[in-house]
Amino acid sequence: MDQTPQVREATAAERPEVAEVTRLSYAQYAVGSTPEFWARYEDSTRKKLLEDDDARRFVVLTDGRIVASVLWCPPNEQNPYPEMRLLAVLPEHRNRKLGDLLIKACETLTRTEGFEAITLHTTALMPTARSMYERRGYRPFPDLDFEPAPGFVVWGYKKRLA
Ligand SMILES: CC(C)(COP(=O)(O)OP(=O)(O)OC[C@H]1O[C@@H](n2cnc3c(N)ncnc32)[C@H](O)[C@@H]1OP(=O)(O)O)[C@@H](O)C(=O)NCCC(=O)NCCS
Numbered sequence: 001m002d003q004t005p006q007v008r009e010a011t012a013a014e015r016p017e018v019a020e021v022t023r024l025s026y027a028q029y030a031v032g033s034t035p036e037f038w039a040r041y042e043d044s045t046r047k048k049l050l051e052d053d054d055a056r057r058f059v060v061l062t063d064g065r066i067v068a069s070v071l072w073c074p075p076n077e078q079n080p081y082p083e084m085r086l087l088a089v090l091p092e093h094r095n096r097k098l099g100d101l102l103i104k105a106c107e108t109l110t111r112t113e114g115f116e117a118i119t120l121h122t123t124a125l126m127p128t129a130r131s132m133y134e135r136r137g138y139r140p141f142p143d144l145d146f147e148p149a150p151g152f153v154v155w156g157y158k159k160r161l162a
Contacts, residue, residue, distance in 0.1 A: 003062055007101045010057035010069065018057055018069045019049040025068075025088035029125055045086065055085075058105040060098045067093040070102040072109055079144060081119045081158065082110050087129065099129075103136060111161050119144060119158045133157055 010018050023042055030038045049057070049071065060068040068089040074082055084106040089098045110118040119141060122130050137159045144156020 005067075005096070005098055005101060006061045007058060007105050008061075010059045010066070014059065014066060015050050015057070017066050018059060019046045021059075021066050021069050021090055022046075022049060022086050022088040025090055026086075028091070032125070049086065056109065058102050058109075060089075060093075060101055062093070068098040068102060070106060072106045074113075075115075079119060081117045082106075082113065082115055084118060084120045087120075099132065100136075103133075107159070107161060115161070117158050117160045119156060121154050121156055123152070123154050130155075133159075 022045060026042075026045070033041070048055075052071070052073070054074055056072040058070050058072065059066045070087045071085040072082060073085055084103065087099060087102055089102075107118055120133065120138065121144065122133065124130075138157040139159070141156040141158035144158075145153055146156075147153050
């Protein structure tokens with residue numbers, strides 16, 4: 001059994017598998033939302049992962065199976081920097097530095113594409129991810145903050161890549 005994780009870009013045919021890994025990885029956050037809200041969130045996430053042709057997707061495979069993924073989105077009208085989105089590691093594969101491998105893949109691509117910084121969003125619901133980003137040099141970037149519901153702020157973060 002080959003447990004050495006392999007990181008690479010996903011093929012177009014793998015998009016449904018990436019969407020499923022993401023769904024399973026984020027399921028822990030359904031607690032605390034209404035079923036309607038969560039169904040809408042899952043639908044929009046799945047659509048983004050299946051249909052966004054401008055984004056790039058990285059995956060980690062162990063034993064030939066996708067167990068983790070991330071989406072790299074180019075700058076847009078709201079954000080002048082690339083953004084790392086939907087970082088997802090299946091629960092049974094966590095704490096083995098797979099998340100770290102995917103963050104590094106996004107940072108490398110950002111440098112290769114000639115950008116000086118990479119951004120992301122996170123929330124108070126995701127303390128593990130937030131402290132992980134802060135340990136890796138990500139800092140609050142309030143320009144990207146937004147409030148999808150009163151009192152619930154989604155925080156922007158940025159890391160300058162020298
Ligand atoms: C966040 C996530 C991607 C991390 O993946 P991972 O493969 O376990 O990450 P790594 O093994 O590379 O690193 C995990 C880090 O979190 C730490 N950690 C693990 N469990 C923790 C916990 N309960 N509380 C605080 N820190 C924790 C680890 O010690 C490690 O620390 P490090 O910064 O010193 O390396 C994964 O937990 C996940 O998919 N979560 C659900 C989706 C999510 O929240 N995505 C991010 C959205 S912004």
